Amino acid sequence: MKKLFLIFLLTLTYTINLTTNAEVRFVNKTGSSTPPYTSWATAADSIQKCINISQSGDTIYVANGTYKEYVRMTPNISLIGSGIDSCVIDTRGLTLPQxxxxxxxxxxxxxxxQIVVHYNTENFAGIYGNGVGKETVIRNNLIKDCTIGISFIQTSALVQDNIIRNTRDGIQIFPVFSDEYPIVERNYISDSEFGISVEWPLKPTITNNTIYFQEGFSGIKVFAPESSFCANNIVIVEQAVDGISYEDTNGPFFNNAVIGNCSFQAMRFWKPNEIYNNIVADGDRGIEVVDNEGVVIQYNNVWNMNTPYINYSPDSTNLSENPMFVDKNNYDFHLQMFSPLIDAGNPTILDKDGSRSDLGIYGGPLGDIYHYLDLPPAIPESFITNIFGDTAISVSWELNTEADFKYYNIYRDSISGFIPDSITFLSSIDTSYFEDVIKGIGKNIYYKITSVDSQFNESIAGEEIAVILTGIDSPTINTIAHYNLFQNYPNPFNPETIIGYRLKEPGYVKLTVYDIKGELIEKLVNEYKDKGYHEVKFTAYGSEGWKNKLIGLASGIYLYKLDVIDSRHIPVYSQINKMILVK
Incomplete structure (x- = not known):
């Protein structure tokens, strides 16, 4: 017994010494590169140099700079860069590519x-690990320009808060043994062919990830016969094969969303699953069930899909309603105040505030607590016009589908570009069609149409409709587009407001915010935009996630300025408006 106790005491002493002797080391291009690299002054000029002399438990801090090298870590080392904007591992152009x-x-x-990878074969990965356990953590990195962003074999690692761009596969995890529990959460993946792929027989937890691509194959693919957990993920696509494919799994699947067009299906299920509180919207094919025995699909919303369900008949708990997202065009998928998806989820699943769960990615226990915004209805669009000789005109358009929509206001004037107000008000109607008599007016006529909800929030007017007298038998009718920078709403605001603008033609857009002294606060838009109406959100406390963080702003007057340059590189529009922040 004494011998066993002595062995235990020696082992414990050795373990304590390992922890006590753990070093903090530094890497900096401007250091003297003097081992053991334990200060910024003596910092190594290479990450690998520092790793090579490090021991288990050491932490290595890496300063700003571009490090042209491959990194090969040893067990139980913490490697911490100074930030994804300025601390770069770049393997492009190295003479011995690996x-x-x-x-x-x-x-x-x-x-x-920030990890930038030499990308010219099928095997180049940003971060790779084989046989790493649950103490392994990959977080807060930007990985781009590689075949696979993060690749694991046999892992229970935590992959968290990474940004992955321009890859074939964003995150790829393959198994060896079944008792592995990888966690993939809060990652942002864009411009990849495959977002997240997890293969049998792992037991993954995949939550709160955002995947966006213009054209790709699959956002999330889970092939795991054991229990998986998939919640609060969103896949946003312009064109894809699958949104989320949940094959041979039997774990919970709730509060996910697929927005956009998937040629095969937005969501696909193979085995017994409980599928709750999800949203599928704005595409071709919705939810497909390959084998519907034991599958429970309830409290979901499938909206604006050509084929909502494949091989499945939904029950009455499933909805087909306009979700009323705050700003889908700018990827804000919070629900507005009167969305029919609020408190419409599975009654046994609660939101963070303890209320019945909402549908979508901000509902459920992994969602957010947030204030529902009461916003105006969508702007009337897609006008179809007809003229009947010189006596009357008709206009029709797409009917608004918001749950709280009430009616339209019609405005008319003889001056193009007029402002809709009580003087130019013509009538209110609750259908998306109206006729007006023009015989005998003897001058050009211009119309504008707005939408109004039950709280009397009124939208910005749609494109101007013009009836032009030509001096011949029948006048002509057409829509007129203008450049406009609209007043932000709400105004005053705290902490968020929406700024809308309309482009007559495609062009390069700069939308910037200044304080009253003319100091630049933020560039909201700095890119080419198509013609038509656009919106962008401005937040007084700064942007979140992978965007630049701003210092909280004080109450006061702020300016926002729109500049538009056309395809000939000629400035065609410039306008400044004021907005008021009240805290």
Whole structure:
């Protein structure tokens, strides 16, 4: 017994010494590169140099700079960069290209790096690990320009808060044994062919991820016969094959969303699953069930899909309603105040505030607590006009589908570009069609149409409709587009407001915010935009996530300025408006 106790005491002493002797080391291009690299002054000029002399438990801090090298870690090392904007591991152009930029070992942390990879074969990965356990953490990195962003074999690692761009596969995890529980959460993946792929027989937890691509194959694909957990993820696509494919799994699947057009299906299920509180919207094919035995699909919303369900007949708990997102065009999928999806989820699933769950990615226990905005209805659009000789005109358009929509206001004037107000008001109607008599007026006529909800919030007017007298038998009728910078709403605001603008033609747009002294606060838009109406959100406390963080703003008057340059590189529009922040 004494011998066993002595062995235990020696082992405990050795373990304590390992922890006590853990070093903090530094990497900096401007350091003297003097081992053991334990100060910024003596920092290594290479990440790998520092790793090579490090021991289990050490932490390495890496300063700003571009490090042209491959990184091969040893177990239980923490490698922390100074930030994804300025701390870069770049393997492009290296004379001996290898398949992986960073290879991690068990119990490692990699955080705060931008990783740019030599990309010309099928095997180049940003971060790769094989056989790493649950103490391994990959978080807060930007990985781009590679075949696979993050690749694991046999892992229970935590992959969290990473940005992955321009890859074939965003996150790819393959198994060896079944007792592995990888966690993939809060990652943002864009411009990839495949977003997140997890294969049998892992037991993954996949939550709160955002995947966006213009054209790709699959947003999330889980092939795992054991229990998986998939919640509060969103896949936004212009064109894809699958949104989310949940094959041979039997775990919970709730509060996910697929927005956009999927040629095969937005969501696909193979085995017994409980599928609650999800949203599928604005595409071709909705939810497909390959084998519907044991599948429970309830409290979901499938909206604006050509084929809502494939091989499944939904019950009455499932909805087909306009979700009333705050700003779908700018990827804000919070629900507006009167959305029919609020408190419409599975009654046994609660939101964070303890109320019945909402549908969509901000509902359920992994969602958010937020204030529902009461916004105006969508702007009337897609006008179809007809003229009947010189006596009357008719106009029709797409009917608004918001749950709280009430009626339309029609405005008329003899001056193009007029402002809709009580003087130019003509009538209110509750249908998306009206006729007006023009015989005998003897001058050009211009119409504008707005939409109004039950709280009397009124939208911005749609495109101007013009009836032009030509001096011949019948006048002509057409719609007229203008450049406009609209007043923000709400105004005053705290902490968020929406700024809308309309482009007559496609052009390069700069939308900037200044304080009253003319100091630049934020560039909201700085890119080419198509013609038509656009909106962008401005937040007084700063942008979140992977965008630049702003210092909270004080109450006061702020200016927002729109500049438009056309395809000939000629400035065609410039306008400044005021908005008021009240805290």
């Amino acid at each position: 398949f992986r930029a960073v290879i991690i070992k068990d119990s490692c942390l990699v955080e705060g790096f």
